[in-house]
Amino acid sequence: MDGDSSGLKIMAWTVLPAEATERAWLDESFRTSLLADAQSALAFLRHPPTVPVEVVEERQDAPVLPLPELSPETRDPGASVAELVHAEIGDDESFSLHLPWRVVSRALTDAAFRSRLLEDAGAAATELGLRAPAGLRVLPNTGGRHVLVLPASPLDAGRPTAEDVQRWITAEFVPAGT
Numbered sequence: 001m002d003g004d005s006s007g008l009k010i011m012a013w014t015v016l017p018a019e020a021t022e023r024a025w026l027d028e029s030f031r032t033s034l035l036a037d038a039q040s041a042l043a044f045l046r047h048p049p050t051v052p053v054e055v056v057e058e059r060q061d062a063p064v065l066p067l068p069e070l071s072p073e074t075r076d077p078g079a080s081v082a083e084l085v086h087a088e089i090g091d092d093e094s095f096s097l098h099l100p101w102r103v104v105s106r107a108l109t110d111a112a113f114r115s116r117l118l119e120d121a122g123a124a125a126t127e128l129g130l131r132a133p134a135g136l137r138v139l140p141n142t143g144g145r146h147v148l149v150l151p152a153s154p155l156d157a158g159r160p161t162a163e164d165v166q167r168w169i170t171a172e173f174v175p176a177g178t
Contacts, residue, residue: 016055016148017045025153031057034150049146056139057150063133065099066147067107067117067140081109093130099138102128114140 016024020042024031034041038055042048058064085105093100099107103125107114117124117138125132139147 016150017042020045021151024150031150038148049148051146052144053146053148055148055150058152060152062135062137064137064139064147064149065121066149067099067114067138068104069108069141069143081105100125100128100130103130 020034024034030041034055035057038053039049041055042053056064082101082105085108086101090101093102098104103117106128107117113124113127116127118140121136121138122132122134125136141147
């Protein structure tokens with residue numbers, strides 16, 4: 001995403017900030033608070049969410065991704081939805097941190113596809129020639145609630161160390177070459 005303040009900005013508040021993820025992985029009481037009352041738990045952030053948020057915890061075998069919404073007040077009327085979504089999300093079709101742009105733009109413009117995506121993400125992705133991870137659940141953001149995903153801890157057993165978390169956060173959230 002670029003720093004431009006115009007355009008769609010659908011990806012704002014779809015990924016849980018790294019510092020909240022790190023804290024949830026290391027501190028069980030924070031994780032419990034985050035899942036119970038995300039708004040209060042995220043108040044420590046420099047830029048806390050300004051919209052109601054719900055944090056959903058994913059498991060290694062059950063990935064979760066939010067479906068951004070199209071906000072009419074931020075939409076550039078001179079561009080198509082597909083152009084706006086592609087400009088913001090880019091060409092990544094890995095389903096790693098967000099839904100691919102083709103899935104998002106189709107879901108924002110085709111109500112029947114959106115319904116199929118929310119019901120069976122794998123089948124909907126296949127319609128576009130994409131392969132979604134097994135067990136993927138897609139949860140919609142709405143004007144009244146945004147879904148943030150707490151990624152599954154990379155350690156299946158036990159709590160990670162601070163060094164483990166820092167290594168994973170850096171590898172997952174910092175673009176290569178920065």
